[in-house]
Amino acid sequence: MPPPPGSIEDQIQQLTRRLAEFESRLAAVEQGAPRPSVAAASVESPPPASIAAALDPLGALTNLGRSLIILGGAFLLRALTEAGTWSPILGVSMGLLYALTWLTTSSRAAAGGHRLRAIFDGGTALIIGFPLIVEATLKFGLFTPTTAALALGAFTACVLLSASHGRLPSLAWLAGLGGLATGLTLMVRMGAVAPFSFYFTGLGVGTLWLGYLREWRGLRWPTGAVAAFAALGVTVRAVVQPPADPATLAWASQGFLLVTYLGSIAIRTLVRGRQVIVFEMAQTVLVLVVGLGGAIAVVHAVDADGLWLGAAIIGLGAAAYAVSFQFLARHAPGALNFYFYSSLALIFVMAGTWTALHGPARGMALTGIGIALAVAWSRSLRATLGAHTAIALVAASEAAGLVSLGFAVFMGELPSATLSQWPALVTFGVVLAISGSRLTACRGTALSAVDAPGLTLGLVAAVGLAGLVTLAAVAIAGALSLPVSGDMLTTIRTAALSMVVVGCARLARTGRFSAMGWLAYPLLAAAGLKLVLIDVRYSRASTLFAALAFYGAALVLVPRLRKLTE
Secondary structure (H helix, E strand, O other), rough: OOOOOOHHHHHHHHHHHHHHHHHHHHHHHHHHOOOOOOOHHHOOOOOOOHHHHHHHHHHHHHHHHHHHHHHHHHHHHHHHOOOOOOOOHHHHHHHHHHHHHHHHHHHHHHHHOOOHHHHHHHHHHHHHHHHHHHHHHOOOOOHHHHHHHHHHHHHHHHHHHHHHHOOHHHHHHHHHHHHHHHHHHHHHHHOOOHHHHHHHHHHHHHHHHHHHHHOOOOOHHHHHHHHHHHHHHHHHHHHOOOOOHHHHHHHHHHHHHHHHHHHHHHHHHHHHHOOHHHHHHHHHHHHHHHHHHHHHHHHHHHOOHHHHHHHHOOOOOOOHHHHHHHHHHHHOOOOOHHHHHHHHHHHHHHHHHEEEEEHHHHHHHHHHHHHHHHHHHHHHOOOOHHHHHHHHHHHHHHHHHHHHHOOOOOOOOOOOHHHHHHHHHHHHHHHHHHHHHHHHHOOOOOOOHHHHHHHHHHHHHHHHHOOOHHHHHHHHHHOOOOOOOHHHHHHHHHHHHHHHHHHHHOOOOOOOHHHHHOHHHHHHHHHHHHHHHHHHHHHOOHHHHHHHHHHHHHHHHHHHHHHHHH
């Protein structure tokens, strides 16, 4: 058996190493030889004796025998409990205290450099503690699901802290995987998901910080996945009919998942000034889908008012945008943290607005968000904010009815021309104004990725304009008491789209509205496809004549106008 920590042998070995180091440096000075490297001479490097002990089969057998003796003591405590010598609760308490005792010896052994002994003692403590919690819960009925999750969390935390203090990654892996197995066993056997969802989230965040502080990066992947899986289970139980868990419990589980993971990532990237890493991006996506998406799903399932939840989510989005602008000011363009936090902010703002508001209010709110993002885009000239502006205004167009109006140019029932269409008109005006600004202008002779926001807004504006022209033509025909049959409506749609295409071709120049000019040929192709698939099939000869005339005129004018503007 290796000598205990702090023994005379250890002190002699340490003094010997320091004396050898001193002599080697003195000889180097006297002979002019290069100085030994710091890594080779560092007293923190494990001594050869410790390495040999870790690889010594005899030492492994000795520690294995010691672990078996420790396990024998645990079975003695169990025998006394089963014999009725003391109550089950006292027996379980003694067993957990016994496991923690050997966890303490593991920490002391690691501090003394006896890593093999530390791993064996810690592993033995796990073998005692995890099954004891399961047995106390399922056999003796001492723990409810909540208290079982608390006991499991406390024991796992002690082991992970011991592993971190002793720098024993293998013990941390044993604790993490053992905690996952024990928690899943209790969750399935007891049929209670919510308490263990909190446990799995705590375990996942704990291993996340082990990765931050100790560079133990692998364990956070399985624990993070199980944490999200457990929160998803609580969500499913809350949305089924009849619900197995109350909505408040599901929101608590989802909120705990969101706050702990996103808070930890924020502390690392903001307080500690680090760049976001692959795991953080992947786990954020998973947490948003399960946590944020699950919370919204529960709101709809229980028919609750989503105003407060949506407002809270919008607040998180505003905070994330504020954080991203801090990175914008301090770091060079293209900083990964800016993309991460700005994308997170956009998701929060969109989801929160969609949850909190309905009808015209939703469309107007999203339009306002698009305007605010356009202002930020104009001040920073970041293409990312341009993409955010386009996404917000496309969402606003859908919520306000502008997208439905645009689709009415091609097929389907035409919406009525009433005052209820005012949200679509307001959003169209904003989209058209931004499309005509210098922000969305295509500045080169060839398109690039930075032109995508302008092209997107230009497409929404062009198709929306065609829809408004179609709606206005039908309204005028109705005011003049002219009947509008199905084939006539098809021809009106083709005529409106053809006129918009010609207008886009006229705008194909450098400067304002140039993005819409690039859309002339794609829209011309779409109009031709509509003519072939719909007009030819459903129109009469008289109306088809007019449709062909309008489209033919567009075919003639578009190339000429494009040539004039080049």
